[in-house]
Amino acid sequence: MDRVLLRRDGAAVTATACGDDGTPGAVTRLAPDELPGWVAARERAAPVRWVWDDTTRWYPALLDAGVRVQRCTDLRLAAAVLRRSPLAGPVPAADPGWAALQPVTADDPALFDLADPADALDPVAEHRRQQAAVAASAHRGRLGLLLAAESSGALAAAEMTWAGLPWRVDEHGRLLTALLGDRPPPGLRPPVLERLAGEVRAALRAPDLNPDSPAAVLRALQTAGLPVEDTRSWTLERVEHPVVAPLLEYKRLARLLAANGWSWLDTWVHDGRFRPVFLPGGVVTGRWASSGGGALSVPVQVRPAAVADEGWRLVVADVAQLEPRVLAGMSRDGALAEAARAADLYAGMVAAGVVATRAEAKVGVLGALYGGTRGESGRVMPRLARRYPRAIGLVEDAARAGERGAVVSTLLGRGSPSPRGAWAQRDADLGEAPEPGGRDTDRARRSWGRFTRNFVVQGTGAEWALCWLADLRNRLWRLGEGRLDRRPHLAFFLHDEVVVHTPAPLADEVAEQVRQAAAAAGRLLFGDFPVDFPLDVAVVRSWADAG
């Protein structure tokens, strides 16, 4: 496939044809306003992979010009993966400028800023270096897939920000008013919160208490004789006192107001769209982060406001129990895969007689993934280890590796960071089994082991989701015609859930493609190993109607 590397050159853009090994060939110089048309023409002519320093610096302008590209290599993201990947071949380190490069946002003038640090980097050299690192890898298939998926994610992220999630300000406002009362002037509490604050103060005989101050609330609770050490909801729920009910209600509604109230609407919703910035690779495990509007934690409470346009639908799909399924696949644990054959993996475990109840299954699996050893989860673990030795062995190995300061890897080769801190330094220097340390050292060690245990599963889960998203993106494109936002398109992505905005007549076809993309992602990562990734798919007007 043709590779074309784009770079800025003063006011112009140069497009360099590259071989698969990154060897530069013919160069075309373009004025910036020629670029979209030229890219569109190349896209129409033949498959091409666009190579650029950073998708956030190139793609939004192309989308604004009505140009969608099929595939790219994002050198910034690829450099970040290769820098940590144990699977990368031995090549010289990248220019440290690549690690320092930050993504830019739409209102950021960086693309036309002469001081953009991206311009000091040599994308041709970095591309050759990266291609060499993949070519020299003992697992070039996996690593190449990871880089392609990461880059596809960057395209999908930019497209989702560009299209936005349809959001009804009127619906959201109605919801807020119903729960909080009318919108107050700036600096004042809405009526319902003001009333609850009064009830809390009365119950604690603390007329000046600010219920938004955890420290002040804690002092007031202790003064009233309540045996609490913090003011967390679940702590309060275990206490009997007249203040508990109004205080919990206050906290619930104050949270809604602060995180997703009227000022959230003013700030993040414009022209009927919520447009968060998605940051692919923003989390060490490979999950996406986001910036602006708390996109990855939009509460269920306000999802009724996400409503498809007139004549359109939302297709909402999520994977049930993604991580244990991924664990079954990556460890090739046939027994766990068998349990995963059921739509509900936990029910599958009960059916196989591993545990007595679904609740037990869930607590045990979560303990295996997160490193829970105490209580219920500690009691179930030995049974899981007996029945699912490969799966449990894999996460236990990852935990032990982390505890001795070693690096672990996802299926496709994303490496965990090296631990910081004295305990890890010493082990790394000695290159041998650690001496027993003090209590704090042991705690830090076990804590890092829980991180690496979870890293391999969460990270491989993120890889599955990336493959799903990348394939779905292309399937959706083929379903329609014209501009991206006139066709079925991705509108939101949340770790293991996607929201597609589609013309209503295509909704059922979209649902089918979402399922096929999930099956394809499973085959891509796990080949013929029989592990299912069943989806809950809903065709709805409002996000709140899914699930």
Place this chain on the structure above:
DNA sequence: TCATACAGCGCC
């Protein structure tokens, strides 16, 4: 006055 830390809670 500004920057940073912490508490708390939303999501997966």
Place this chain on the structure above:
DNA sequence: AAAGGGCGCTGTATGA
């Protein structure tokens, strides 16, 4: 019911 992993965001509190 939480625990155990990963985040972002908001308010208050604190310290320069």
